[in-house]
Amino acid sequence: MTESASSARDTEAVSRFVESFAAQLVEAGMQRMPARVFAALLSSDEGSMTSAELGEQLRISPAAVSGAVRYLAQTHMVSREREPGSRRERYRVHGNQWYEALTNREAVIKRWEGALREGVTSLGADTPAGRRMAETLAFFEFIETEIVEMMERWRVHREKKFGQE
Amino acid sequence: MTESASSARDTEAVSRFVESFAAQLVEAGMQRMPARVFAALLSSDEGSMTSAELGEQLRISPAAVSGAVRYLAQTHMVSREREPGSRRERYRVHGNQWYEALTNREAVIKRWEGALREGVTSLGADTPAGRRMAETLAFFEFIETEIVEMMERWRVHREKKFGQE
DNA sequence: CGCTTCTTTCAGAAATTTGTGAAGTTAAGG
DNA sequence: CCTTAACTTCACAAATTTCTGAAAGAAGCG
Numbered sequence: 143m144t145e146s147a148s149s150a151r152d153t154e155a156v157s158r159f160v161e162s163f164a165a166q167l168v169e170a171g172m173q174r175m176p177a178r179v180f181a182a183l184l185s186s187d188e189g190s191m192t193s194a195e196l197g198e199q200l201r202i203s204p205a206a207v208s209g210a211v212r213y214l215a216q217t218h219m220v221s222r223e224r225e226p227g228s229r230r231e232r233y234r235v236h237g238n239q240w241y242e243a244l245t246n247r248e249a250v251i252k253r254w255e256g257a258l259r260e261g262v263t264s265l266g267a268d269t270p271a272g273r274r275m276a277e278t279l280a281f282f283e284f285i286e287t288e289i290v291e292m293m294e295r296w297r298v299h300r301e302k303k304f305g306q307e
Numbered sequence: 308m309t310e311s312a313s314s315a316r317d318t319e320a321v322s323r324f325v326e327s328f329a330a331q332l333v334e335a336g337m338q339r340m341p342a343r344v345f346a347a348l349l350s351s352d353e354g355s356m357t358s359a360e361l362g363e364q365l366r367i368s369p370a371a372v373s374g375a376v377r378y379l380a381q382t383h384m385v386s387r388e389r390e391p392g393s394r395r396e397r398y399r400v401h402g403n404q405w406y407e408a409l410t411n412r413e414a415v416i417k418r419w420e421g422a423l424r425e426g427v428t429s430l431g432a433d434t435p436a437g438r439r440m441a442e443t444l445a446f447f448e449f450i451e452t453e454i455v456e457m458m459e460r461w462r463v464h465r466e467k468k469f470g471q472e
Numbered sequence: 473c474g475c476t477t478c479t480t481t482c483a484g485a486a487a488t489t490t491g492t493g494a495a496g497t498t499a500a501g502g
Numbered sequence: 503c504c505t506t507a508a509c510t511t512c513a514c515a516a517a518t519t520t521c522t523g524a525a526a527g528a529a530g531c532g
Binding site: 151152155156158159162163166169170171184185186187188189235238241245250253254257258260261264265266269270271274275277278280281282284285288292295296299300303304 | 316317320321323324327328331334335336349350351352353354400403406410415418419422423425426429430431434435436439440442443445446447449450453457460461464465468469
Binding site: 192193194204205207208209212228229230231 | 476477478479480481482
């Protein structure tokens with residue numbers, strides 16, 4: 143109707159999607175700015191944007207981009223790369239691996255297990271509460287190995303469906 | 308050393324555990340009060356406490372207990388039961404099933420899938436970004452069935468290890 | 473080397489979230 | 503019915519979080 147080629151992205155629609163996807167991430171516990179930045183990167187065709195581009199699309203300050211990106215890099219959701227011949231930086235989503243990071247809660251699970259072990263001791267292994275903790279601990283240990291296997295199955299499944307890219 | 312019978316709970320140690328476990332829950336995204344209340348319930352021998360007991364142990368107002376419990380009940384982490392012959396209410400953790408609720412992110416996953424489907428449309432199924440969304444969507448669909456199967460395996464595993472209770 | 477362009481850090485204003493006291497509501501038990 | 507024990511709701515004060523502008527810090531390029 144209005145725009146020219148079909149290849150021109152509907153900026154409005156894309157932005158709506160970015161915000162609604164970011165909202166999901168926020169609801170799942172991610173901070174707002176990291177969520178918005180991540181959603182923007184994910185919906186860019188190149189899978190990467192510069193700081194300036196992010197600031198413009200999301201209407202946020204360079205400082206906000208910087209903070210968000212630091213968080214995302216720390217959690218391995220995004221990587222930073224230097225644009226050759228420029229002092230610009232590009233932030234990139236690791237194609238298909240970002241959701242692996244999402245399930246890669248190894249460190250998180252380990253901490254839970256630590257807390258639970260401490261719980262079994264504090265409460266006494268022979269008490270009802272202690273037994274409840276022990277069982278929960280066993281659950282997390284179970285989950286831990288299951289997730290690894292699940293991700294292996296996913297990679298097989300994915301390759302079949304999408305090719306090895 | 309100090310206390311009498313070995314059955315007397317070390318209040319100090321239990322409280323430390325409650326707070327440290329609650330801190331993990333908070334880090335995982337749960338609000339502070341629900342996290343503390345839940346941790347307290349989980350480490351009680353009966354697996355249940357009254358509003359007054361919770362308020363006393365955690366040093367919080369009845370209003371705070373009320374708010375926390377409402378949240379926990381909504382998310383099926385805790386159930387409320389009326390104490391017969393009293394107008395007290397008891398809040399109870401569903402023994403071994405609370406962590407099932409934890410993985411029962413059915414609704415959450417569905418919402419993600421909805422957002423992603425919208426994304427494929429907004430971005431265009433034939434664009435690089437659209438394909439990235441489609442693949443992510445496939446991942447969530449995969450996860451969804453995997454989790455169900457995983458929990459079935461857990462129940463078998465658990466019964467072997469702890470008996471059917 | 474110094475200019476210029478980009479990124480980061482930091483203090484603080486603004487917005488949001490959190491927990492409380494107090495008032496309101498419900499229901500048991502006389 | 504009235505009293506009273508318990509839970510809930512609500513408005514607000516306090517604490518926390520979030521984002522910005524401004525200044526400082528790097529790094530390419532002449």
